[in-house]
Amino acid sequence: MAVASSDVSAKSKSRRPRPKRPGGRRPLVALAFLLPALILLGALVVYPLVDTIAQSFQDQDTRQFIGLENYRRALDRDNTITALKNTLIWVILVPGLITGGGLIFAVLTERVRYGTAVKVILFMPMAISALSVGVIWRVMYEQDPDRGLVNAVIGAGVDTVKGQGAYPNATLSGEQDLEQPNAKAAVTSNQELAVGDTVTFGLVSITDEEVPADAEQAVAPEGNEGAITAVVWRDFKPGGGTAGEIEEEEVGLPNVTMELLDQSGEVVASETTGSDGSATFEDPGGGPFTARVAASNFDEGFQGFAWLAPALVTPAIIGAFVWGGIGFAVVVIGAGLAALPRDLLEAARTDGATEWQVFRMITVPLMAPILGVVFITMTINVLKLFDIVYVTAPGGSINAANVVALDMWRTSFQARQFGIGAAIAVFLFLMVIPIMVLNLRRFRRDES
Amino acid sequence: MSSTAEGIAGPRVASKSEPVAGRLARGLTRGPLNVFLILIGLLWLIPSIGLLVTSFREPADYAESGWWTVLSKPAALTMEGYKNLLSNESMMQGLWNTVKITVPASILVVVIAALAAYAFAWVAFPGRDSLFLLVVALLVVPLQMALIPASRLFNVTGIFGTIWAVVLFHIAFGLPFAIFLLRNFFAGIPKDLLEAARIDGASEWQIFARLVLPLGMPAIASLFIFQFLWTWNDLLVGLTFGGDASPLTVLIRQEMRQYGTNIDVIAPGAMLLMLVPLAVFFAFQRYFVQGLLAGAVK
Numbered sequence: 001m002a003v004a005s006s007d008v009s010a011k012s013k014s015r016r017p018r019p020k021r022p023g024g025r026r027p028l029v030a031l032a033f034l035l036p037a038l039i040l041l042g043a044l045v046v047y048p049l050v051d052t053i054a055q056s057f058q059d060q061d062t063r064q065f066i067g068l069e070n071y072r073r074a075l076d077r078d079n080t081i082t083a084l085k086n087t088l089i090w091v092i093l094v095p096g097l098i099t100g101g102g103l104i105f106a107v108l109t110e111r112v113r114y115g116t117a118v119k120v121i122l123f124m125p126m127a128i129s130a131l132s133v134g135v136i137w138r139v140m141y142e143q144d145p146d147r148g149l150v151n152a153v154i155g156a157g158v159d160t161v162k163g164q165g166a167y168p169n170a171t172l173s174g175e176q177d178l179e180q181p182n183a184k185a186a187v188t189s190n191q192e193l194a195v196g197d198t199v200t201f202g203l204v205s206i207t208d209e210e211v212p213a214d215a216e217q218a219v220a221p222e223g224n225e226g227a228i229t230a231v232v233w234r235d236f237k238p239g240g241g242t243a244g245e246i247e248e249e250e251v252g253l254p255n256v257t258m259e260l261l262d263q264s265g266e267v268v269a270s271e272t273t274g275s276d277g278s279a280t281f282e283d284p285g286g287g288p289f290t291a292r293v294a295a296s297n298f299d300e301g302f303q304g305f306a307w308l309a310p311a312l313v314t315p316a317i318i319g320a321f322v323w324g325g326i327g328f329a330v331v332v333i334g335a336g337l338a339a340l341p342r343d344l345l346e347a348a349r350t351d352g353a354t355e356w357q358v359f360r361m362i363t364v365p366l367m368a369p370i371l372g373v374v375f376i377t378m379t380i381n382v383l384k385l386f387d388i389v390y391v392t393a394p395g396g397s398i399n400a401a402n403v404v405a406l407d408m409w410r411t412s413f414q415a416r417q418f419g420i421g422a423a424i425a426v427f428l429f430l431m432v433i434p435i436m437v438l439n440l441r442r443f444r445r446d447e448s
Numbered sequence: 449m450s451s452t453a454e455g456i457a458g459p460r461v462a463s464k465s466e467p468v469a470g471r472l473a474r475g476l477t478r479g480p481l482n483v484f485l486i487l488i489g490l491l492w493l494i495p496s497i498g499l500l501v502t503s504f505r506e507p508a509d510y511a512e513s514g515w516w517t518v519l520s521k522p523a524a525l526t527m528e529g530y531k532n533l534l535s536n537e538s539m540m541q542g543l544w545n546t547v548k549i550t551v552p553a554s555i556l557v558v559v560i561a562a563l564a565a566y567a568f569a570w571v572a573f574p575g576r577d578s579l580f581l582l583v584v585a586l587l588v589v590p591l592q593m594a595l596i597p598a599s600r601l602f603n604v605t606g607i608f609g610t611i612w613a614v615v616l617f618h619i620a621f622g623l624p625f626a627i628f629l630l631r632n633f634f635a636g637i638p639k640d641l642l643e644a645a646r647i648d649g650a651s652e653w654q655i656f657a658r659l660v661l662p663l664g665m666p667a668i669a670s671l672f673i674f675q676f677l678w679t680w681n682d683l684l685v686g687l688t689f690g691g692d693a694s695p696l697t698v699l700i701r702q703e704m705r706q707y708g709t710n711i712d713v714i715a716p717g718a719m720l721l722m723l724v725p726l727a728v729f730f731a732f733q734r735y736f737v738q739g740l741l742a743g744a745v746k
Binding site: 027029033034036037040051055109112118121122125127128131132138139140147149152332335384390405412413418424425428435436440443 | 491492496564590620687715721728
């Protein structure tokens, strides 16, 4: 600092002394310094802003004044209505989520030695583009649980709880007196059964991997006194065979859930097939019955949520955005936490306050201004939201994922409806005005 | 990495004087806390790793199985995607456009904003306060408010679809924040220093160039990094005004129309796009965080 100032004074000794009042009025000098900025701000920010507002009241070709016609047309569009609704959802949910989450993460990372490492990881997505964040989450959100990690994790949980059918791909083989209304439904025998009867179910489209190792050669059932016997087998013989007939090399299918129904269609008994594919319903009572291979055997298990389909696309993109944006909150709030008066916190703890009380009564109130800044910054970011929605939503979901800033761009530059586009831009502008006023007030207060 | 730690950790405050009972109580609650923080760390790390791994896979594999399956057979990885990307002329042109847009846009915004910020901070002129209030007001104006008239303006002047349309628009919309940040920083320079220089007869230009700029370097560095990342990562401005001079983001977005079949271009492309920001992030983290705090907290 000293070097810089002595340098200046040494070089300018010989010059004519300037007026002594620093900051004396020198509008021309000021203008010279301001000129490049004023030209660019004027031509590309202020003039366009005014022109966009004007355009929103004008016909797009003739630029005649047409009152609120563009606004009316904008509000007649389903896309714009969806965009307004979605932007409302974003504004209600996301700034709070990021500020609250950021506060929690910032407080927690402060308490462990590796906290900085966690902060760096949380903060890293801030540096990369919304486009890359979008691509990252397109990969994460793939619907097939074999390909998308989000669904794979959920699927692992769901399938553990709910289980999966033993033969999800199996279908009925031909030439049998059986019925299956559609691919995943139960296979019901048409035959009426009484005690001592037998029934067989031949299934195909079962891969070798799906057949358990303990499966044994299937045997045509013999009538069993006092019981109804069912056999489920893989009606497939390498090199051909007769459909609907149990033959050599055709194995029984273990672990199949079989159900016995009375005439009203109630399930009266349920059995699981053994290693030769047979199940025996002992002493079922008076008939007649029908038997069926339960639909649960064909349950494919968790097929994955369609995260990027219209119904879920907005929550999915919100997830991606929070992932990308929470680092900002953690770092800004973390810096605020580091500046908190330690003595105060320690004193409260010494007086017996619990960690929760310290957080609630001291940390949060002292941090309120910083939390407010994070909240407002996030609100602006959410209102301006464009890239991540445009990139993450697939073509079929983009209308469902629409937000105001994106709708403005699509209406103006894809549909070439500049009048309506300008009206949508004004909606956006109206939404940021409260924040603009807040900023101006805060600035004035800080200055005085 | 040392600058990383410094930047994000913020000032360390020693709290060695913690009572034993408190430390004990905290030690007992550490278990769940550790589990939670490690889970959070993984949750924030794994998606990026997913893209990294995907960028090294065959597109046919992408259609078949999840990227995490390579953990059991790493031999399935290939450099093919990157080779194709580097020999893809339009993508490479896009990368070059990104560079040609980002470098001048970041430098010029800093230069132009520094000049204006000096006038706002240290040269009195009529209407200074109102003009600066206008700058503060412009801080939150969305780009969307300017896109239609600006594209007309670029059409009339014949620069639509060139690097310069994109660069000028980036500069203009970067200026409010840049002027705001630098003016606040410059205003914090001790008044005596400037008065001494003025008494010694230094011109305003000399004071700006020899005194204020060197002293303002930390803020200028933060601002430059911010502007660099913001411009490098931009999609919207490039998409609207870029035309034949479109940056890499726009080209990757175009590939995403056939997302499934083009994943072998998209994933390496997105990685390539991330490379520079991440390098900047790790190299200049301290300035990045400082800029963030100056912009947000001030």
